Amino acid sequence: MIVERGSIGFDSITLDNGSTLAPVEVAYQSYGRLNAAKSNAILIEHAFSGDAHAAGVDADTGKPGWWDSMIGPGKGFDTDRYFVVCTNVLGGCRGTTGPSSIDPATGCPYALKFPVITIGDMVRLQRMAIDWFGIPRLLAVTGGSMGGMQALEWAVAYPDRVVSAIPIASTTRHSAQQIAFNEVGRQAIMFDSHFNNGDYYGKQPPAGGLSVARMVGHITYMSDRSMGEKFGRRLRQKDDLSYSFGVDFEVESYLRYRGGQFVNRFDANSYLYITKAMDYFDLTQGRGTLEETLARTQACFQVISFSSDWLYPSYQSQEMVRALEAVGRDVSYTEVQSDYGHDSFLLDVGGQPDVVREFLSRMEDVANGRSMAHLGGDYRMACE
Amino acid sequence: MIVERGSIGFDSITLDNGSTLAPVEVAYQSYGRLNAAKSNAILIEHAFSGDAHAAGVDADTGKPGWWDSMIGPGKGFDTDRYFVVCTNVLGGCRGTTGPSSIDPATGCPYALKFPVITIGDMVRLQRMAIDWFGIPRLLAVTGGSMGGMQALEWAVAYPDRVVSAIPIASTTRHSAQQIAFNEVGRQAIMFDSHFNNGDYYGKQPPAGGLSVARMVGHITYMSDRSMGEKFGRRLRQKDDLSYSFGVDFEVESYLRYRGGQFVNRFDANSYLYITKAMDYFDLTQGRGTLEETLARTQACFQVISFSSDWLYPSYQSQEMVRALEAVGRDVSYTEVQSDYGHDSFLLDVGGQPDVVREFLSRMEDVANGRSMAHLGGDYRMACE
Numbered sequence: 001m002i003v004e005r006g007s008i009g010f011d012s013i014t015l016d017n018g019s020t021l022a023p024v025e026v027a028y029q030s031y032g033r034l035n036a037a038k039s040n041a042i043l044i045e046h047a048f049s050g051d052a053h054a055a056g057v058d059a060d061t062g063k064p065g066w067w068d069s070m071i072g073p074g075k076g077f078d079t080d081r082y083f084v085v086c087t088n089v090l091g092g093c094r095g096t097t098g099p100s101s102i103d104p105a106t107g108c109p110y111a112l113k114f115p116v117i118t119i120g121d122m123v124r125l126q127r128m129a130i131d132w133f134g135i136p137r138l139l140a141v142t143g144g145s146m147g148g149m150q151a152l153e154w155a156v157a158y159p160d161r162v163v164s165a166i167p168i169a170s171t172t173r174h175s176a177q178q179i180a181f182n183e184v185g186r187q188a189i190m191f192d193s194h195f196n197n198g199d200y201y202g203k204q205p206p207a208g209g210l211s212v213a214r215m216v217g218h219i220t221y222m223s224d225r226s227m228g229e230k231f232g233r234r235l236r237q238k239d240d241l242s243y244s245f246g247v248d249f250e251v252e253s254y255l256r257y258r259g260g261q262f263v264n265r266f267d268a269n270s271y272l273y274i275t276k277a278m279d280y281f282d283l284t285q286g287r288g289t290l291e292e293t294l295a296r297t298q299a300c301f302q303v304i305s306f307s308s309d310w311l312y313p314s315y316q317s318q319e320m321v322r323a324l325e326a327v328g329r330d331v332s333y334t335e336v337q338s339d340y341g342h343d344s345f346l347l348d349v350g351g352q353p354d355v356v357r358e359f360l361s362r363m364e365d366v367a368n369g370r371s372m373a374h375l376g377g378d379y380r381m382a383c384e
Numbered sequence: 385m386i387v388e389r390g391s392i393g394f395d396s397i398t399l400d401n402g403s404t405l406a407p408v409e410v411a412y413q414s415y416g417r418l419n420a421a422k423s424n425a426i427l428i429e430h431a432f433s434g435d436a437h438a439a440g441v442d443a444d445t446g447k448p449g450w451w452d453s454m455i456g457p458g459k460g461f462d463t464d465r466y467f468v469v470c471t472n473v474l475g476g477c478r479g480t481t482g483p484s485s486i487d488p489a490t491g492c493p494y495a496l497k498f499p500v501i502t503i504g505d506m507v508r509l510q511r512m513a514i515d516w517f518g519i520p521r522l523l524a525v526t527g528g529s530m531g532g533m534q535a536l537e538w539a540v541a542y543p544d545r546v547v548s549a550i551p552i553a554s555t556t557r558h559s560a561q562q563i564a565f566n567e568v569g570r571q572a573i574m575f576d577s578h579f580n581n582g583d584y585y586g587k588q589p590p591a592g593g594l595s596v597a598r599m600v601g602h603i604t605y606m607s608d609r610s611m612g613e614k615f616g617r618r619l620r621q622k623d624d625l626s627y628s629f630g631v632d633f634e635v636e637s638y639l640r641y642r643g644g645q646f647v648n649r650f651d652a653n654s655y656l657y658i659t660k661a662m663d664y665f666d667l668t669q670g671r672g673t674l675e676e677t678l679a680r681t682q683a684c685f686q687v688i689s690f691s692s693d694w695l696y697p698s699y700q701s702q703e704m705v706r707a708l709e710a711v712g713r714d715v716s717y718t719e720v721q722s723d724y725g726h727d728s729f730l731l732d733v734g735g736q737p738d739v740v741r742e743f744l745s746r747m748e749d750v751a752n753g754r755s756m757a758h759l760g761g762d763y764r765m766a767c768e
Binding site: 188 | 401496499500557558559560561563564565567568570571572574575576577578592593595596599600602603606608611612614615616617625627628629632633634635636639640643656660663664666694697
């Protein structure tokens with residue numbers, strides 16, 4: 001698999017809040033080869049804590065990419081056929097400009113002077129990157145969770161630039177419960193005495209708060225059943241309760257470990273900015289009803305949800321599928337049976353790779369105008 | 385309604401961890417009148433953050449008791465018929481001995497020198513209080529959530545002391561997910577720089593950590609649907625997003641408010657001790673299988689769960705019902721249809737008062753040996 005790692009610099013980007021951010025840098029990785037017609041490009045969009053390292057093994061850390069189960073030769077996103085690109089999101093802390101980047105006005109990290117960004121801003125920057133690659137139209141935009149929000153935003157904001165969108169385990173707008181879990185994480189960080197109103201760079205970071213925020217996240221990513229099967233009430237040490245506030249149960253040990261680990265790779269301010277972007281996300285904002293919003297799209301859709309995902313429950317995906325059907329879009333929907341909760345989208349479960357592979361194969365035909373016979377007139381226009 | 389508020393002192397109590405706590409005080413409230421035969425007493429057991437003030441209006445604060453919808457003249461627990469008692473749990477911070485109580489050995493609050501306690505210890509202390517009242521057998525022991533755990537423990541540990549048990553929205557053992565949510569709350573408190581290993585009395589308490597812990601709790605007490613209906617994506621201020629980290633959404637405002645309020649009435653160390661007791665709770669520990677454990681009981685059971693409760697899901701209640709049936713116990717089960725999640729048990733929804741009223745009426749007959757004709761021989765012995 002041909003892997004390229006790089007970063008693209010732009011003079012500036014205009015944001016949804018009306019401000020301009022300048023300059024701006026986008027970190028990316030790509031896998032496979034762009035064909036001569038530049039028609040085989042797929043944009044992968046990462047979830048909240050992801051980064052551009054979606055596939056392959058990182059030479060420095062030895063770690064596989066976050067979606068390595070799905071991206072590679074012969075995999076769901078087959079790098080022998082497709083040119084797969086993944087960029088770190090705006091506001092992130094893994095190469096793309098974010099609150100830990102240097103503010104040229106001060107020579108210090110932006111911290112909370114960084115503007116509050118939106119999913120629309122993230123996607124606008126991705127479009128600039130795709131322009132830079134010279135790709136006229138993406139064969140697919142896809143991602144899970146927050147990645148799915150970006151895929152939907154792409155299809156609505158830049159309808160002539162995407163043949164298809166594959167939103168996975170996602171939603172058209174954050175619900176009260178989804179906002180609530182994010183707000184808990186933000187409050188945990190902001191209550192940390194080391195937070196210092198975001199100015200902690202070069203000092204001790206708000207590690208405790210960030211760790212607690214991540215622990216909450218991990219619970220919501222799993223299902224009651226998968227936690228029961230993975231940990232149950234298994235004790236960490238021997239057969240005895242400690243009668244102390246140390247670790248008794250395996251599940252406590254797991255959460256503490258994952259929380260602590262996260263602190264080493266993620267910036268607390270990025271946690272604030274990216275969760276806020278998710279909470280602000282409402283695909284319909286300024287665009288009318290959900291149907292009116294989705295009527296702007298020209299893409300074909302493959303929507304995927306997971307039966308045990310209670311953070312982004314199937315009913316949210318089904319709502320978008322019904323609205324897409326109502327406006328005559330070519331939409332396929334798969335609810336994958338899986339016990340692994342929201343994390344399912346990261347795993348090779350329930351035939352997700354096959355669903356994607358078959359959909360993409362059809363999208364090649366759609367892009368080449370070879371196969372729309374099964375679709376009605378209006379719709380054919382849209383997807384051809 | 386006759387209301388009595390008081391507190392009972394005991395020389396000492398022996399705990400499950402092998403230690404002795406001395407002295408020990410129990411705060412209680414009672415409603416209604418104990419009859420001459422002392423056969424009309426019902427023990428109400430509160431949930432995690434509750435206290436002895438279960439019913440009526442507090443003269444000082446003007447606040448109704450936490451189960452005022454269920455306890456009073458003509459209500460589910462009818463104080464015209466029954467003598468209803470509620471005690472604050474061991475380890476609490478509302479009158480009963482807990483980590484904020486003075487350790488006679490030092491003259492200072494126990495803080496983390498307080499022994500780690502169990503649901504069994506809480507129930508042992510309640511039994512001492514019931515002995516003090518001179519009540520030979522409780523007509524019913526009941527409570528929701530952690531209160532239900534205590535009701536189950538009563539029925540197993542002191543089978544000849546309870547005619548019936550009504551565990552509501554509860555479980556026979558904490559699951560990995562339930563432990564996980566509690567552990568997040570504990571970590572939020574313990575990471576707070578004001579926690580100071582529990583020695584914060586007379587100083588600034590770990591308010592931020594306790595507030596975050598409570599926010600997590602509130603999310604788990606509601607359902608996705610009830611949060612959607614109560615808050616949705618409604619904004620706090622006008623129609624505009626703030627593009628800041630202040631409060632945008634009503635749900636954020638609600639959580640911050642409830643978190644902040646909790647700090648004024650609850651002790652962070654009690655949070656640690658009581659959640660740990662819940663996590664340690666496994667009714668079967670040292671007692672064999674669930675069936676073997678429940679075969680020790682002599683009570684009749686009314687089990688109640690709520691359809692939208694995802695913190696203590698119905699399947700956990702159904703598991704105990706099946707086990708009770710397997711060992712031939714008189715068990716009724718009601719799954720109340722309600723959208724309010726775990727909080728449902730505190731509310732007057734879905735006929736919960738009627739279910740309780742009818743069950744208690746039958747229990748009076750059972751206690752008086754008037755009505756067991758519908759039951760088999762062995763079982764009649766148990767419930768008569």
